Amino acid sequence: MAKMKITKKELLTIPNLMGYFRLLLIPVFLYLYCTAKSNRDYYLAAFVIVISGITDFLDGYVARKFNQVTEFGKALDPIADKLTQGALVLALSTRYPLMIALVVLFVIKEGFMLVMGIVFLRKGKRLDGAMWFGKVCTAILYVVMFVLILFPQLPALLVNVLILICGAAMLLALVLYVPVFYRMGKSI
Numbered sequence: 001m002a003k004m005k006i007t008k009k010e011l012l013t014i015p016n017l018m019g020y021f022r023l024l025l026i027p028v029f030l031y032l033y034c035t036a037k038s039n040r041d042y043y044l045a046a047f048v049i050v051i052s053g054i055t056d057f058l059d060g061y062v063a064r065k066f067n068q069v070t071e072f073g074k075a076l077d078p079i080a081d082k083l084t085q086g087a088l089v090l091a092l093s094t095r096y097p098l099m100i101a102l103v104v105l106f107v108i109k110e111g112f113m114l115v116m117g118i119v120f121l122r123k124g125k126r127l128d129g130a131m132w133f134g135k136v137c138t139a140i141l142y143v144v145m146f147v148l149i150l151f152p153q154l155p156a157l158l159v160n161v162l163i164l165i166c167g168a169a170m171l172l173a174l175v176l177y178v179p180v181f182y183r184m185g186k187s188i
Helices: 014-034 039-065 071-093 099-122 132-150 156-186
Strands: none
Touching: 014 039, 014 071, 039 071, 039 132, 071 099, 071 132, 099 156, 132 156
């Protein structure tokens, strides 16, 4: 397999610059959330996540619309997604004890996806984007995390129900990805 050289032009496309910006927003969010003392502080942390989400949507849109899809961008976008999601669940685990179980499940799911991705990439195969159940899981995770950030005074029972819903979606996505990778393996 020939090594692909990444050019400076590819690194500096508008969509990739948005990806870098999303990565820079992660420590900003973590600082704002972990030092929050008032509702206003939590609103600022939530606003950073909204900006990250808008940027995530726009980078893909701009890449496709203006023919700026790059192999580097195809790797950068999911990395920014997973690091943002990881930061969210980790930060929220400092406030909500049940979130620690979600952190563990997140690490298992994303670890599995990473290992399988590397295994198949070495064999010249890869998933063509996220499956519908992966997208649903991501959407649920972002909605739940956003609600928990924006409304820090929610009753514990509601918080735990939201975390369990998120965990169920994550577990379902993991279980549904197993046969996808199994079929990929059989086709080699």
